[in-house]
Amino acid sequence: MPVPKEKARVERQAMPHQDAAARVTNFSEVALGFSEELALLEASRCLDCKKPTCMDGCPVEIEIPEFIKHIRARDYQMAIDTIKRKNNLPAICGRVCPQENQCEKYCVLGKKFEPVAIGRLERFAADWEMNQPEKAEKDLPGKSGKKIAVVGAGPAGLTAAADLAILGHEVVVFEALHTPGGVLVYGIPEFRLPKAIVEREIKGIRQLGVEIKTNMVVGAINTIDELLASGFDAVFIGTGAGLPYFMEIPGENLNGVYSANEFLTRTNLMKGYLFPEYLTPIRIGKRVAVIGAGNVAMDSARTALRLGAEESYIVYRRSEKEMPARQEEIEHAREEGVQFRLLTSPVEIIGDENGWVKSLICQKFELGEPDASGRRRPVVIPGSEYEMGMDTVVMAIGQGPNPLVPRTTPDLELNRNGNIIADESNAQTSKKAVFAGGDIVTGAATVIQAMGAGKKAAKAIHEYLSSL
């Protein structure tokens, strides 16, 4: 489709940010959001394509040109209503989705110019709604008489729960922690996703009639079989990637070595950054090394600076090009002073006489031939070991599936890594009436992919229940 000249003339609007020097001293949100003026300018760039390819890139199939059209017409209520037809967590997705690999990647405008900033517009519409007076009552759908248990109140579970409630089913969500949200509350830091936003979105899901029971560890207080026997017609498992990986190198159990999950949970969920007003401590040294280069690693390295670390390093065995984190997060980290030690990986953590981390022995790598993942394989440079003085080490090299549900559900088929095997198209597991989606099936991925899986599962569960 030829790009009309007047559309191309307006440049992609930049996201206003808190200044880097100021923001490393606080936990307030870094990206400030579009003003109305910026949103209107950005919305004016959308070509309103007849065949909107952007939608192909959205795991939850938001009608993107339509919501942008409503923004252009300043009908923000219609814009958010359009988004919410497909996405129950828009304020979250507008902030943490990797749009550059999804909707914006397929934006026609992006072929010749910069793509429309779809994510920023989604956030604008969602934030606009949050600033409106709350609507008294939501119209709840008629009751189907069917009851579904959702295990895990993270992105997959919350999405499945909301969609099922909208379809008229009774939904109870079982959450292990004391607060619903999963990785949105324990993992992603306040400065990237304010917890008040998550709370507000979850409130919206509760208003759909979804009941969320916290402090309920399925696999401990009850099992999947017990849920099915106690009157639930179907179960959705969205327990996520809740088991941190370590490198299995010497010194990993020294004091001062955290998994990224522990480091971020102490800081975010338990509000360790407000210690001692909040009583969960988080100890941070002067020099912090974060091993890994995904979004969780960037979150950890940036959190370390905000907690008072003088130097914060990303240590990663491949090169800049292979870093799995979003470009935006890498840039933010760099602006804030995070230092990158690429083509570098620790082989040992050295401790002092009291069992505290003292230094990291690292090895250097160069890139060889592409491996199974298509990325060039890092190859050790012999004799390249060197020591980096360090007080704190955060392991951010990924997470495996949490074992509690599989362990207590013997007839649930798992793959070699311990992930639940579920049909990609309908989330059906090897067990009748049991569906699964999100990181527990795919391994650690993104919030929006988990939401997409929750959506598919909700649809499949609805079909299953309708067939009973």
Place this chain on the structure above:
Amino acid sequence: MYEIIRKEILAQGIKLFETAAPEIAAKAKPGQFIILRQDEKSERIPLTMADFDREKGTITLIFQEVGRSTADLGRLEPGDNILDLVGPLGRASEIEKFGRVVCIGGGVGIAPIYPITRAFKAAGNEVISIIGARTAEQLILQGEMKAVSDHIHITSDDGSIGKKGFVTDVLSKLLADEVHVDLITAIGPLPMMQAVSEASRSYGVKTIVSMNPIMVDGTGMCGACRVAVGSETKFACVDGPEFDGHLVDWQLARNRSRMFLAEEKIAQEHSCSGGECQCQKKKPE
């Protein structure tokens, strides 16, 4: 919200709460633990269950006031609520008929050893219990332990009750006297559990200990509770809390238990400056 139904002060600084938690009580097994968060600003702290009553729907928690969080907890009274209580967590003790079992509890560790001892007895084992405390005043659950044991030995550091000395003294003598023992289970402070494991090692008697490392979520998610067992790193919350005492890396466990000592002091001082705490009103010893 979880209401405290009954509170008892068992000894100075050792308190008992019977707490309404019917769903946990219905499922709890000996050896398992819970995690509680007293209020919005509190830490999540793990506590082993000292008992559970499925009919009443209550669980019993016994804890020693060792820091800010347990001191705050100790100030709650019957009718007060604990904001969050999650469990039953961890693997249950392996209870079967082993033959002759020695159950050892040190200090507040007598609380969690009690339901395990009771279960061993109910499973048809001959149970020898060894319980110890610093002083007679600090010794808890003596009557309860007696009721579920075939033989009971009591020790105190100062000799104010039972034999003067440590629980390991009694164990070592039993083993030296060639009393046949099929299994030893010990719960107490780290040095005690280590000493028990060392005492039994050369006799080759399987020795189970219950580790109580620092935890956050208690579901395997954070990995704070790492314990080195043999050549492997285990998470006490989902792989334990019970492990083979002969394989535990005790030095590492001690180091890790001290990870937040400096912060603990800050939390205590913060409490005092907040004026809620009574510690400065007491006369120094």
